[in-house]
Amino acid sequence: MFIDNVAPEKSEWGLFMNRVEKLRDDSHVCCLTVSRWQDLFDKFGLTEEKAxxxxxxxxxxxxVRRTAESEEQVQLVESVLLHADEETARSFDIQIDGGKIVSHQIDEWMVLCTKGDINR
Structure with missing residues (x-):
């Protein structure tokens, strides 16, 4: 069983998501797309059973405060979300009230895989 946040397939949105995550959490490396995860699973002999x-x-x-280390970091993340173009803001359903970010959404992928030939 694998559960993780995944980047949108549209590359601009994936870059936006990973930029926001990196600004919020310096330890963030990269959210992959579902198709990239599927390529990796295939490469290592995993078969997707349910997703x-x-x-x-x-x-x-x-x-944002779970990982931000300063108020400046919080404000930077909020600024990036506030200045998202209209299509990106719709994609992430960025909710704003009184000029402040209230919430946003991302995709989470849950997948159950089985391992094929272990000698592969």
Missing amino acids: RLRKKRFAFSSW
Whole structure:
């Protein structure tokens, strides 16, 4: 069983998501797309048995403060979300109230795989 946040297949949105995550959490490396995960699973002999992609909403304040180390970092992440172009803001369903980010959503992928020939 594998559960993780995944980047959108549209590369600009994936870059946006990973930029926001890196600004929020310096330890962030990269959210991969579902198709990239599927390529890796195939490469290592894993067969996808069941999968579910769902939207996961984050309340901005608690989400950003889990890893941000300063108020300046919080403000930088918020600024990037506030200045997202209209299509990106719709894709991440960025909710704004009074000029402040309230919430946004991303995709979470859950997949159950089985291992084929272990001598592969």
